[in-house]
Amino acid sequence: MTVTAIAAGDPDDRDDAHLLAQANRRRTDPDDVPRADLGEPKWLASLSPEARAKARAALERGSNVVPMPTSPGDACTCPKAGRPGQHPKCPTCQRAREEVAAEVAYQQRVFRQGAWRRNLEGTYADYADATLDGLRPEQDPDGRVSRWLDTDSRTLVLVGDNSLGKTYAGFAVCNAAVARDMWVVAWNVADLNDQLRPGGNIRAFEYAERCDHLFLDDLGAEKISEWTLEQLYRLIDARVRNRRRTGISTNLPYDRRGFADTPKEQQPVTPNMIDRYGARIVHRIMHEATVVRFHGESFRKPVPW
Known part of the structure; x- marks a missing residue:
């Protein structure tokens, strides 16, 4: 700009x-x-x-x-x-x-760098050491995550079931962007909605809208209302119009057809992004987006005793 x-x-x-x-x-x-x-x-x-x-x-x-x-x-x-x-x-x-x-x-x-370190020391301490080199093959198919910052794609959508390493991959991209001197902001979507309400962080939306790279974690886990849909639309629309980079992790497929490997007998798939957020928001998310599907077994397992 x-x-x-x-x-x-x-x-x-x-x-x-x-x-x-x-x-x-x-x-x-x-x-x-x-x-x-x-x-x-x-x-x-x-x-x-x-x-x-x-x-x-x-x-x-x-x-x-x-x-x-x-x-x-x-x-x-x-x-x-x-x-x-x-x-x-x-x-x-x-x-x-x-x-x-x-x-x-x-x-x-x-x-900016100090603000990012404080963010990692608090809410996202588990991802302070996340690196692109540390991604497993199933987290970085064909290098689509590790090379994304070098492409013209404006949005990185990490999609798949729970506990497959999507958040780790998202923060690996964030840490790489910070190393490139970019202004990076990361939010769990439910937490961001909470901060946007009266009494929250008065600059939360401004930072999320204007930063060089924004990572929205766990899209789809938040409670939906007309107000939250309006905030999400404003945020995504502003970032798309200004060609700013955005990373998103979600469990939701794009639409009722599910993922590319979803058998027809299991369609339609609900919930999905189109049904939950509407075409106006989802089409903006998918504009110039790189979509990476995660497979594998869950990282989170009970500890035997």
């Missing part, structure tokens, strides 16, 4: 080609980044109190580009003497602003 303008105090300051190019090389738009407690980056100390306050506010909004005055260098030729550091044709001022933008991008990466 392309950034076409940089908000600044003066319309004349919005044509900084260097910062636009730098922003456009990033994976996300300026508003796509979570709020972070960044402490006091070293370059803030060189700003005036007013500029420092604006910089802090911009950082807390998660902006990729911080449009603010910077201290001029010794070779500054900026004619705007009252506002040094803002003239787009001054090389010294350009470098100063690029350094600021690079610092913000670095702080954002640190925050």
